[in-house]
Amino acid sequence: MIKRLCIIGVGLIxxxxxxxxxxAGQVREIVGAGRSAENLQQAVALGVIDRYExxxxxxxxxxxxxxxxxxxxxxxxxxxxxADHLADGAVVTDAGSAKGSVIASAQRVFGAAAxxxxxxxxxxxxxRSGVTASFAExxxxxxxxxxxxxxxxxxxxxxxxxxxxxxxxxxxEMEPVHHDEVLAATSHLPHVLAFTLVESLAxxxxxxxxxxxxxxGFRDFTRIASSDPVMxxxxxxxxxxxxxxxxxxxxxxxQALDRAVEARDGERLLQIFGDAKAARDRFVEx
Amino acid sequence: MIKRLCIIGVGLIxxxxxxxxxxAGQVREIVGAGRSAENLQQAVALGVIDRYExxxxxxxxxxxxxxxxxxxxxxxxxxxxxADHLADGAVVTDAGSAKGSVIASAQRVFGAAAxxxxxxxxxxxxxRSGVTASFAExxxxxxxxxxxxxxxxxxxxxxxxxxxxxxxxxxxEMEPVHHDEVLAATSHLPHVLAFTLVESLAxxxxxxxxxxxxxxGFRDFTRIASSDPVMxxxxxxxxxxxxxxxxxxxxxxxQALDRAVEARDGERLLQIFGDAKAARDRFVEx
Numbered sequence: 001m002i003k004r005l006c007i008i009g010v011g012l013i014x015x016x017x018x019x020x021x022x023x024a025g026q027v028r029e030i031v032g033a034g035r036s037a038e039n040l041q042q043a044v045a046l047g048v049i050d051r052y053e054x055x056x057x058x059x060x061x062x063x064x065x066x067x068x069x070x071x072x073x074x075x076x077x078x079x080x081x082x083a084d085h086l087a088d089g090a091v092v093t094d095a096g097s098a099k100g101s102v103i104a105s106a107q108r109v110f111g112a113a114a115x116x117x118x119x120x121x122x123x124x125x126x127x128r129s130g131v132t133a134s135f136a137e138x139x140x141x142x143x144x145x146x147x148x149x150x151x152x153x154x155x156x157x158x159x160x161x162x163x164x165x166x167x168x169x170x171x172x173e174m175e176p177v178h179h180d181e182v183l184a185a186t187s188h189l190p191h192v193l194a195f196t197l198v199e200s201l202a203x204x205x206x207x208x209x210x211x212x213x214x215x216x217g218f219r220d221f222t223r224i225a226s227s228d229p230v231m232x233x234x235x236x237x238x239x240x241x242x243x244x245x246x247x248x249x250x251x252x253x254x255q256a257l258d259r260a261v262e263a264r265d266g267e268r269l270l271q272i273f274g275d276a277k278a279a280r281d282r283f284v285e286x
Numbered sequence: 287m288i289k290r291l292c293i294i295g296v297g298l299i300x301x302x303x304x305x306x307x308x309x310a311g312q313v314r315e316i317v318g319a320g321r322s323a324e325n326l327q328q329a330v331a332l333g334v335i336d337r338y339e340x341x342x343x344x345x346x347x348x349x350x351x352x353x354x355x356x357x358x359x360x361x362x363x364x365x366x367x368x369a370d371h372l373a374d375g376a377v378v379t380d381a382g383s384a385k386g387s388v389i390a391s392a393q394r395v396f397g398a399a400a401x402x403x404x405x406x407x408x409x410x411x412x413x414r415s416g417v418t419a420s421f422a423e424x425x426x427x428x429x430x431x432x433x434x435x436x437x438x439x440x441x442x443x444x445x446x447x448x449x450x451x452x453x454x455x456x457x458x459e460m461e462p463v464h465h466d467e468v469l470a471a472t473s474h475l476p477h478v479l480a481f482t483l484v485e486s487l488a489x490x491x492x493x494x495x496x497x498x499x500x501x502x503g504f505r506d507f508t509r510i511a512s513s514d515p516v517m518x519x520x521x522x523x524x525x526x527x528x529x530x531x532x533x534x535x536x537x538x539x540x541q542a543l544d545r546a547v548e549a550r551d552g553e554r555l556l557q558i559f560g561d562a563k564a565a566r567d568r569f570v571e572x
Contacts, residue, residue: 073552123499123501124501124502125501125502125503126502127503142501143499145499182495182496182499183499185487185490185496186487186496186497186499186500186501186504187500187501187503187504189483190483190503190504190507190508191503192540192543193479193483193507193540194507194562195543195558195559195562195563196536196539196540196543196558196562197475197476197479197536197562198562198563198565198566199539199558199559199561199562199565200535200536200539201471201472201565202561202562202565204471209468210468210471210472211472211565211568211569213409213429213431213468213469213472214472214473214569215409215410215411215428215472215473216410216411216412217411217413217473217476217477217509217510217513218472218473218476219569219570220506220507220509220510221476221479221480221506221507221509221510222476222566222569223503223506223507223566224503224506224507225562225563225565225566226563226566226567226570227503227559227563228563229556229559229560229562229563230556232555232559233552233555233556233559236547236555237547237550237552237555240547240548240550243547244544244547244548247540247543247544247547248544249486250482250483250486250540251537251540251541251544253482253485253486254478254479254482254533254536254537255537257478257481257482257533258530258533258534258537261522261523261526261529261530261533262526262530264523264526266359266519266523269515269518269519269522269523270515270516270519272481272482272485273481273485273513273515273518273519274515275485275488276480276481276482276483276484276485276488276511276515277481277511277512277513277514277515279484279485279487279488279497279511280484280508280509280511280512281512282497283497283500283505283508284505284512
């Protein structure tokens, strides 16, 4: 049971955790924090949080658990604002989509020996954002990856694990570097491709007509291009090295496919498409 | 009312048209044709077609409407097999995803003055294939693009239009070259990207684990990579010039994004992602 949970950034991710913990009866009080009083008032009205503060230092006062669910570019500022105001025994965790940059920020602000910070990442979300998009079931059966450091206290890890499990998630632990590679492949690169494709097509002359003839496959394929641009700018900058390597690897593979089309190498095309279909069908079966 | 409809290739596309026309009471008899007797027997058992022939020449005998719904690479062979066996006044149409190559095949086989062939393309489908995936509602509210030539008879166009409208579709006409450009942008390129991404990730060393941490966005983004590899090989070869131009344009845009990440140009990234989101949100609203 969490006595006072402080959620900094009450959007889809933070709001859904609040709703889930409340529904599970696993939290006594939830304090929301953020820059927009309007959004926080809405969160109170929706019953997602009990009260709010726009001053992060005041927001974390007396909280035994603090979740930072803000875009990656805002993490270090949040840490700096709360560092001197945390209650004794408070655990701090985050929901950032890249872990290397968040860990570097935490170490700069909290110190390299800080044992109360547990880096985390819930593998869940939709293309929508904001507290109005939040729902209690978002984490049901979804994975949350924790990437603790050698200095992270086992009790802190256990408390964060218990929180996400109470929200319905399956919690796993992973090395931060490995997390950032896996997510670059399965999430960051696909988002970059979807954003680039839609922006590229939107620049074509007869774009209005082009989108008019798009079918259901296009709608699904580009759904993630409706995601929050600020969040994705920050992810690209935070995990830039791995994402760039993924982009460059993908360009190489796409050039190889282009050459196969140029050479009218039907066998090679069939092999690529067949391997992709087999891998994707296996993934869906699971 | 179609008296005898011959559908060559009774899969998702042909089978769904058969079901829709039957449901609408707009066809008296449906003869299926294809290479696989097993699939055709299944189509009869499902009530999709009345009877079948594996010999295309026999299949079109006495049919007033013939639909070729086979992969693009098989079109010319189908045309050659039926050319000398069509009934007087029969109309032939197709469902190919690229029109330039089908028109070239039709002109080679039927002659440049053939007035009974109406090139067509229903903008509908799912990632599944085969007659078991077919359903009567597939074309409801979806577009069918016809790309008639100057020599195509107005009566032939009208009959094909009426057939698709009876299946619930909205029929539009377009220049063949323009069709192939629009579809390369909204369908062919996205499929190529999805296939390439999944095949590329499947070659990563820890692929099993990588797919394990993929979230809902990845599932949607890669849905089209479960499409039929033969169909897509044929589309890539049939519309190769336009698809290659699209691939190369996309690689240029992706390289520009890579450079923005490299330069840590957050403003540029925000602009690309924001423009994409705006275009995608507009597309979905329609």
